[in-house]
Amino acid sequence: MPHRTFFTFIFPSILAMVLFITLPIISVAVQSMYIEHPAILTTVESCGPFGCSKQSKVDVAAMAKLKAEEPMGQFAGLSNYLNHNHLALNDLREIFSQNNSFSGIVSALMNLPFYRALAFTLTYCFVVTPLAMMLGFAIALAVNTMPKILKGPAIFVSILPMIITPLVGSLILAWMFNPAGIFGATLQWLANDPGLSLRASPVLTWIVVLVYGVWTNGPFSFVIFYAGLQTVPQDTVESARIDGASRWQITRFVIIPHLVPLATFVALVQLMDNFRVFEPIVGFSAQANATSLSWLVFNDLVSSDNPQFGSAGATSVITIIGVLILLSPVLLRTWRDFNRKVV
Amino acid sequence: MTIKLTRAFAAGAVSVAALLAGGGAALADCGIQGAASVRILSNDFEALRLVNSTAAECASATVTVTSNATAEHKNIQVPALTANPAEYTVAMVANNSIVPLLNAGLIRPLDDLVAKYGASLQPNQLIKIDGKVMAIAFMGNGQHLFYRKDILAAAGLDVPTSYEDVLADAQIIQDKGLMQYPLAASDKPGWDLAAEFVNMYLGTGADFFVPGSAELAIDNENGMKVLATMRAMTKFMNPDYLTYDANELNKVWDAGSVALMNQWGSLAGAAIDPKTANPDVAANTGFAAAPTIGGGTIPAAALWWDGFSIAKNISDEDAAASFQAMVHAISPDMVKAHPDVATWLVAGYSPGPAAVGVIANATEGAQAYPMQPYMGLLHTALSTGLADFIAGKEDAEQALKDVKASYDASAKEAGFLN
Numbered sequence: 207m208p209h210r211t212f213f214t215f216i217f218p219s220i221l222a223m224v225l226f227i228t229l230p231i232i233s234v235a236v237q238s239m240y241i242e243h244p245a246i247l248t249t250v251e252s253c254g255p256f257g258c259s260k261q262s263k264v265d266v267a268a269m270a271k272l273k274a275e276e277p278m279g280q281f282a283g284l285s286n287y288l289n290h291n292h293l294a295l296n297d298l299r300e301i302f303s304q305n306n307s308f309s310g311i312v313s314a315l316m317n318l319p320f321y322r323a324l325a326f327t328l329t330y331c332f333v334v335t336p337l338a339m340m341l342g343f344a345i346a347l348a349v350n351t352m353p354k355i356l357k358g359p360a361i362f363v364s365i366l367p368m369i370i371t372p373l374v375g376s377l378i379l380a381w382m383f384n385p386a387g388i389f390g391a392t393l394q395w396l397a398n399d400p401g402l403s404l405r406a407s408p409v410l411t412w413i414v415v416l417v418y419g420v421w422t423n424g425p426f427s428f429v430i431f432y433a434g435l436q437t438v439p440q441d442t443v444e445s446a447r448i449d450g451a452s453r454w455q456i457t458r459f460v461i462i463p464h465l466v467p468l469a470t471f472v473a474l475v476q477l478m479d480n481f482r483v484f485e486p487i488v489g490f491s492a493q494a495n496a497t498s499l500s501w502l503v504f505n506d507l508v509s510s511d512n513p514q515f516g517s518a519g520a521t522s523v524i525t526i527i528g529v530l531i532l533l534s535p536v537l538l539r540t541w542r543d544f545n546r547k548v549v
Numbered sequence: 550m551t552i553k554l555t556r557a558f559a560a561g562a563v564s565v566a567a568l569l570a571g572g573g574a575a576l577a578d579c580g581i582q583g584a585a586s587v588r589i590l591s592n593d594f595e596a597l598r599l600v601n602s603t604a605a606e607c608a609s610a611t612v613t614v615t616s617n618a619t620a621e622h623k624n625i626q627v628p629a630l631t632a633n634p635a636e637y638t639v640a641m642v643a644n645n646s647i648v649p650l651l652n653a654g655l656i657r658p659l660d661d662l663v664a665k666y667g668a669s670l671q672p673n674q675l676i677k678i679d680g681k682v683m684a685i686a687f688m689g690n691g692q693h694l695f696y697r698k699d700i701l702a703a704a705g706l707d708v709p710t711s712y713e714d715v716l717a718d719a720q721i722i723q724d725k726g727l728m729q730y731p732l733a734a735s736d737k738p739g740w741d742l743a744a745e746f747v748n749m750y751l752g753t754g755a756d757f758f759v760p761g762s763a764e765l766a767i768d769n770e771n772g773m774k775v776l777a778t779m780r781a782m783t784k785f786m787n788p789d790y791l792t793y794d795a796n797e798l799n800k801v802w803d804a805g806s807v808a809l810m811n812q813w814g815s816l817a818g819a820a821i822d823p824k825t826a827n828p829d830v831a832a833n834t835g836f837a838a839a840p841t842i843g844g845g846t847i848p849a850a851a852l853w854w855d856g857f858s859i860a861k862n863i864s865d866e867d868a869a870a871s872f873q874a875m876v877h878a879i880s881p882d883m884v885k886a887h888p889d890v891a892t893w894l895v896a897g898y899s900p901g902p903a904a905v906g907v908i909a910n911a912t913e914g915a916q917a918y919p920m921q922p923y924m925g926l927l928h929t930a931l932s933t934g935l936a937d938f939i940a941g942k943e944d945a946e947q948a949l950k951d952v953k954a955s956y957d958a959s960a961k962e963a964g965f966l967n
Contacts, residue, residue, distance in 0.1 A: 241961065241962045241963075241964065242962060242963050242964035243964050244964045244965075244967065245763075245922065245963070245964045245965045247763075247922070247965075248679075249761060250678055250679035251677075251679065251680070252676070252677065252678045252679070252920055253675070253676070253677040254644075254673075254676045254677075254686060254854055254917060255673045255674065255686050255689060255852075255854050255894050255911075256689075256852045256854070256911060256915075256916075256917045257917070259917070261678075261919070261920045261921055262761070262763075262921055262922060263651060263678060263679065263922065264651070264652040264922050266651075266652070266653070266654030267654075270654070279964075280964075285961075286962065289958040289961070289962075290954040290955060290957065290958040291955055291958045291959065297954070317937070317943070317947070317951065319933070319955065385789060401788035401789075403788060403789050403791075403792070408942075491792070493738065493739075493933075493936075494738040494791065494936040494937075494940065505933075508624065512649070512925055512926055512929070512959070512963055514959060514962055514963070516962050517958075517959070517962055
């Protein structure tokens with residue numbers, strides 16, 4: 207294909223990507239380097255039904271002038287990235303100089319908002335992604351062997367968790383795990399501990415959110431793997447069977463190798479998806495015990511009293527870098543495979 | 550005799566007004582001239598819904614009145630009033646939610662309108678900032694003590710007036726086997742938990758900030774005292790206390806499983822209403838001022854007012870019409886017809902049994918919730934920074950350190966600290 211034709215073909219997508227992906231990311235990155243103008247405060251007397259008192263008040267006119275001159279606020283370099291609510295360099299220095307034991311360092315790190323969120327985000331990524339893929343693969347194998355008449359309903363039921371809005375799904379599960387709900391009450395009975403409560407126990411909170419993650423992400427793997435199973439060469443399967451391979455051996459030595467490229471794709475998409483975990487934290491009201499990077503961004507922006515654009519921008523940029531790091535092994539592998547094929 | 554007659558007449562007038570309001574289609578004469586649009590944004594609770602529907606009586610062929618009562622009001626008010634013309638002409642506000650509007654200069658001074666249309670307002674309803682009226686308050690609110698008369702009587706105790714008494718009483722109630730978990734508080738991490746800290750800290754009389762600056766000053770013996778009290782109380786609470794917010798508190802109170810708690814005055818009416826509440830509990834529920842703390846002399850609870858403000862980015866005609874409709878909505882007639890809905894600040898209001906607590910807080914000198922522009926940042930820092938402490942996972946010193954670090958970072962970003 208001549209370069210010119212290729213360019214004409216690709217131009218609309220490049221334009222859309224620049225407009226809707228590149229420019230917003232650049233704007234977020236720029237925003238993350240700014241903080242608000244220093245507030246000009248005046249002390250005024252404020253009176254109400256309960257008497258008068260001296261209160262400080264923002265000088266609106268003076269602030270408007272500052273904002274008109276420099277609409278972005280004041281440039282602060284990387285200070286948004288390095289402060290206590292993000293990478294917390296000063297706190298890190300203090301922690302490592304004061305603690306000698308590994309557990310002391312870990313517990314001090316888990317007390318910093320960013321590292322606490324990062325810990326849960328990574329755990330969620332690396333626990334949910336493989337488990338959900340295994341679950342999806344197992345369901346796909348099961349559905350594939352069903353008689354034709356059952357396949358339709360089975361597929362429908364299996365992809366239900368994906369159809370339910372994540373926030374609603376997590377709320378439903380949260381109520382079931384409530385001390386008065388069916389799972390919560392059963393857990394209390396099993397543990398013989400009437401004080402056992404999902405929201406009071408950090409470990410239980412993490413486990414429940416992870417279980418929710420597997421439940422809601424399984425169907426995606428199922429759909430892809432089920433489609434993949436339809437392309438498995440039947441003559442290879444048949445000859446394996448004639449050679450006396452068991453069902454397990456066929457799965458292990460014929461089906462799985464055939465589906466590996468597909469699995470790479472699913473892993474890639476799922477890792478990216480799970481790194482952005484957010485809804486279950488809100489749905490389970492888990493923020494006391496489990497937060498994620500996306501939740502930090504939400505928390506910065508949710509209140510219009512004091513929206514923290516710089517802080518939210520910094521967390522967003524760190525999230526993007528995190529996704530890139532996570533995906534780099536998979537991307538490298540794809541690149542190598544691609545080169546091998548070309549040779 | 551004349552007094553009696555006047556009262557009877559007033560009562561008659563009230564019932565007519567109530568009938569009209571109940572009819573829904575009633576058109577009141579609010580004195581609005583010409584065409585105008587009144588658009589109200591408010592929080593969502595009974596008293597404000599009542600005010601909204603009363604304002605709607607001012608609708609006519611030329612005047613439209615719409616209202617949006619939502620718990621999300623705080624999150625939409627700034628963008629909604631920044632638009633020109635503003636999405637809403639009236640923003641219902643409280644001590645804390647007026648601050649972002651003031652910081653951004655989105656509400657207009659009301660002195661002219663008060664002079665022209667505000668004859669029925671009392672001087673203490675005017676919220677004056679730097680000499681200018683910026684909002685009109687119509688109700689007071691605050692957290693105060695709810696106590697169970699029967700349990701205290703069975704334990705041989707008086708109504709506690711300090712948190713030290715509350716803790717001692719809880720021990721006695723527990724020891725006598727009257728109740729397993731006699732205390733409750735809205736300790737759910739988030740806004741509620743932070744409000745508990747703010748209440749108690751106000752009771753110590755200390756400043757949150759170094760006077761005249763945004764420098765945080767809670768890292769002292771008062772802050773430690775407050776946290777120690779909050780932790781000590783959890784010993785007498787249901788293990789699920791981390792999930793209790795204010796609405797949940799009323800449910801456990803109604804279930805009869807709590808003897809003493811600090812709860813919102815706006816929810817007091819529901820707790821003793823024989824139609825909605827558990828009759829045994831309702832009959833034995835008493836209200837008093839919030840307890841004092843650490844030998845302090847004032848109730849350890851913030852006083853709140855709810856009021857209305859008028860948007861800046863609207864036409865003067867709409868502003869005048871909005872003001873008139875709101876003055877009608879909080880008129881003494883409305884208050885007389887609905888005395889039990891709130892602790893009204895309006896002329897002619899005679900407090901009912903549900904208002905006892907808030908009024909006791911006010912008369913005993915409780916402090917108003919601070920209106921500093923950076924108070925919201927502190928409230929947010931407290932709401933996440935105290936979660937580990939109240940769950941028993943970290944000590945008070947670390948908790949105060951966390952709150953300070955997270956407040957400092959956000960105050961720097963917001964330009965309040967260097």
